[in-house]
Amino acid sequence: MNDVSVNQSPLGRLRGVPATVVGGYLGSGKTTLINGWLRDGACQGWALLVNDLGSINVDAERLRQGDGRVVELGGGCVCCTLRDGLGAALLELAKRDQPPAHVLIEASGMAVPERLAGQLSLHGLALVRVLLVVDLERIEALWHDRWVGELVQQQFEGVDLLQFSKRDLLTPPEAERREQWLHQQLDASGQRTSPPLHRERQLARSDSWLQLEPLERSQVLAWAAQLGPEVLRAKGELWLAEAPDGPVSFDRVGDRVSLAAAPSRPWSAPLQRRGQLVVISRASAQAPHWPSLLPSTRLIPA
Amino acid sequence: MDAVAAELILSGGSILTMEGVCPRAEAIAIAGGRILAVGARAAVMAHAGPDTKQIDLAGRTLLPGFIDAHGHFANALQVVGWANIQRLPAGPVTSIADLQQVLREHVVSHPVAKGEWVIAYGYDPDGFSDGRPLDKADLDGLFPDNPVMVIHNSNHGAVLNSAALALAGYDASTPDPAGGVIVRRPGSTEPAGLVMETAFIPLFLHMPQPSEDARLAEFEAAQRLYTSKGITTVQDGATVAADLTLFQRAAREGRLCVDLVLLPLVLDVPSMLRERFPDFQGQPLELPQPAREAFGSYRDRLKLQGIKLLVDGSPQGKTAFWGEPLLTPGPNGEANWRGQPVCAPEQLMEAVAQLSAQGIQLFSHCNGDAAIDLMIEACRRAGLNPEQDHRTVIIHSQFMAPAQLEQYAELGLHPSFFTVHAFFFGDVHLANLGPERAGRMSPMASAMALGLHCSNHNDFSVTPIEPMRMLETAMTRRTRTGVVLGASERVSAEAALRALTIEAAWQIREESSKGSLATGKRADLVILDANPTETAPERLNDIAVVATLKDGVCVYGSLEGDNA
Numbered sequence A: 001m002n003d004v005s006v007n008q009s010p011l012g013r014l015r016g017v018p019a020t021v022v023g024g025y026l027g028s029g030k031t032t033l034i035n036g037w038l039r040d041g042a043c044q045g046w047a048l049l050v051n052d053l054g055s056i057n058v059d060a061e062r063l064r065q066g067d068g069r070v071v072e073l074g075g076g077c078v079c080c081t082l083r084d085g086l087g088a089a090l091l092e093l094a095k096r097d098q099p100p101a102h103v104l105i106e107a108s109g110m111a112v113p114e115r116l117a118g119q120l121s122l123h124g125l126a127l128v129r130v131l132l133v134v135d136l137e138r139i140e141a142l143w144h145d146r147w148v149g150e151l152v153q154q155q156f157e158g159v160d161l162l163q164f165s166k167r168d169l170l171t172p173p174e175a176e177r178r179e180q181w182l183h184q185q186l187d188a189s190g191q192r193t194s195p196p197l198h199r200e201r202q203l204a205r206s207d208s209w210l211q212l213e214p215l216e217r218s219q220v221l222a223w224a225a226q227l228g229p230e231v232l233r234a235k236g237e238l239w240l241a242e243a244p245d246g247p248v249s250f251d252r253v254g255d256r257v258s259l260a261a262a263p264s265r266p267w268s269a270p271l272q273r274r275g276q277l278v279v280i281s282r283a284s285a286q287a288p289h290w291p292s293l294l295p296s297t298r299l300i301p302a
Numbered sequence B: 001m002d003a004v005a006a007e008l009i010l011s012g013g014s015i016l017t018m019e020g021v022c023p024r025a026e027a028i029a030i031a032g033g034r035i036l037a038v039g040a041r042a043a044v045m046a047h048a049g050p051d052t053k054q055i056d057l058a059g060r061t062l063l064p065g066f067i068d069a070h071g072h073f074a075n076a077l078q079v080v081g082w083a084n085i086q087r088l089p090a091g092p093v094t095s096i097a098d099l100q101q102v103l104r105e106h107v108v109s110h111p112v113a114k115g116e117w118v119i120a121y122g123y124d125p126d127g128f129s130d131g132r133p134l135d136k137a138d139l140d141g142l143f144p145d146n147p148v149m150v151i152h153n154s155n156h157g158a159v160l161n162s163a164a165l166a167l168a169g170y171d172a173s174t175p176d177p178a179g180g181v182i183v184r185r186p187g188s189t190e191p192a193g194l195v196m197e198t199a200f201i202p203l204f205l206h207m208p209q210p211s212e213d214a215r216l217a218e219f220e221a222a223q224r225l226y227t228s229k230g231i232t233t234v235q236d237g238a239t240v241a242a243d244l245t246l247f248q249r250a251a252r253e254g255r256l257c258v259d260l261v262l263l264p265l266v267l268d269v270p271s272m273l274r275e276r277f278p279d280f281q282g283q284p285l286e287l288p289q290p291a292r293e294a295f296g297s298y299r300d301r302l303k304l305q306g307i308k309l310l311v312d313g314s315p316q317g318k319t320a321f322w323g324e325p326l327l328t329p330g331p332n333g334e335a336n337w338r339g340q341p342v343c344a345p346e347q348l349m350e351a352v353a354q355l356s357a358q359g360i361q362l363f364s365h366c367n368g369d370a371a372i373d374l375m376i377e378a379c380r381r382a383g384l385n386p387e388q389d390h391r392t393v394i395i396h397s398q399f400m401a402p403a404q405l406e407q408y409a410e411l412g413l414h415p416s417f418f419t420v421h422a423f424f425f426g427d428v429h430l431a432n433l434g435p436e437r438a439g440r441m442s443p444m445a446s447a448m449a450l451g452l453h454c455s456n457h458n459d460f461s462v463t464p465i466e467p468m469r470m471l472e473t474a475m476t477r478r479t480r481t482g483v484v485l486g487a488s489e490r491v492s493a494e495a496a497l498r499a500l501t502i503e504a505a506w507q508i509r510e511e512s513s514k515g516s517l518a519t520g521k522r523a524d525l526v527i528l529d530a531n532p533t534e535t536a537p538e539r540l541n542d543i544a545v546v547a548t549l550k551d552g553v554c555v556y557g558s559l560e561g562d563n564a
């Protein structure tokens, strides 16, 4: 029944297409960064979903001239409008002849990126990066803002990487001070791992790997230990020889590695055992090595 | 003596005019879709001519047609094809067996082919006598080959059967998405059927996308939902771009038998403009002159009245924005949860300033006191004041903090309240907010005392179209379990009726042609089988509509009352 439904899904064509989410509060500098990536040519053949076409107009034109597509996201509360703006935008993409090489979504300033990412996963896309763009100049005021403070804090949850915009507008000691302040806040709020920093303006590199043979727990830990400083984050779900019943979640930020003791859910089908890893590195980094001696059978470029 | 003779004269019942000077009349005369005369029987009868049809109300009650102060007509086009599984008294359901029976009957009246969706709305597990919620297995037996979606009464989730879960791709291996939940069977990760919030949203993509023609075909049934309750002016209170095109076509084709008021959703305004004025270059939210002029007047029974802003979510979904935390955890178990705004304060300030400077009337959805504060601040910064007669309406104005009504008066803001919340969600609000804060919901008596123009709404399809329940809850503020929320905010039947008629007309700038019975006004009328000002509040919702007239023409029931 599941196989039938996959074919029936109106988004079937987007299944497995890599996706990047760029979040950040209003005015944090998302659009400037994305426009920079477009100029760098980092997004050839990508589809770009934005909230407001007006804000990205010039460079959307640049994207259109290449192979890309631009679709506008709708918004609003479900309970009044009974619609799904993101789903409708993806549907537009799925209707076209060629699926995009990649989908990049610029979240609205009020969106919680983790939620958008969750929606993309449910729709079958392969998430490779969830970035949060942070304006170091304003973050302290926004963190305590009477209207949006809690939302701004919530936006940090579940993101893979923090990207500071406008860092160059601050003196280095001041930028340093604010970074530290933010880290203290994140650690204090601390249910989850605080995301690592990415200080370059280029789009962080992201590589994905599909694991088709089981690994020993020790192999995974050894692999994680040898990753260099160019790797900002590695995360995913793995098929471990010791845990045949389901995928085991893995996350590495800096020196901290977490590999769950047991699966939290079963495989989607008994014979569909597979793991998946995403490695996010600096833009200049080489493609990573993967934790298996076997050659990887399928590489997803992202 | 008037040159025109009446086409129709009604007398012999209670006639409630909603006019301050003359609240009761003995007779009313109609010609050319307008009220020719209303008042003492002898004076009205002077307008009778040889062809005048005279109707004896036989003790029934006649009022101005009700005005839908806020709701979503677009949802009515969908709901007419769905099964109503609301619990008593809004619907017929008290058990899972009842629900199954409604679904069985629904597919007899709305046959589905294999694989087609069956959709029901109004699911409320608290109303079941079974002591357990609905499970996918309860639906699988009836519909093994059709996806079924039983929408939760919050509109934020639904129970799915196995076919629908498969279509969505949800199984035991699917993790809960952030901000949502796929409810599991006890002791396993197998989905039980209910999916909420972000796990529900992706379902919209799998639902049938009816063609424009198919949607046009539903206009008659959708309008009947309103006319059967005496409503002659209907609102689509968050119009999206695609629906604007549909409504304009329906109007052109003469499909509207009531007046339809649209409030384009601010988020969709740029795409509406791009489609209609592709060459216009302006600031964001700057409207070209012809677009501005399109507001405020009817064409083929359709008008744009203002622009809809959204500041927060819903209190029962805990997505409203309050100043203080709730007593219960947030929608995803968050501690100290007080909700969040749905639009950035900077953008709201900008939108209010930009749009009001262009003379566009604003209708702003604000449920929690912090959302209301934010809107007040935006209006203050935009320099709004009552002398401008801008008539900014704060839709819901649900949980107001002390002193906010005074700020409404100072800035010229007016509330459209949502008193049926006391009945449908009052017990939930008590648990979330405690008696004091819950008691401040929809403070109608205080607002009226300050001279504010207060309307009342059902926010269809959030709650059913029931003018009489609006009346009842404005008068009693009683929850399902009988608790009175904020006793001092109860109002009289007359005041509660004004909120459904003349005050609702004022909010859409139609008080000179609608909302009361006076010479020259439109003959938009409703005839009820009992007088609501003389009926015990708990019996109000039993009152039936005998006939509804729009511009003097009977659009529901019959004047003689023979099908009532």
Ligand SMILES: [Zn+2]
Residues within 6 Å of the ligand: A080, B070, B071, B072, B237, B459
């Ligand atoms: Zn509404």
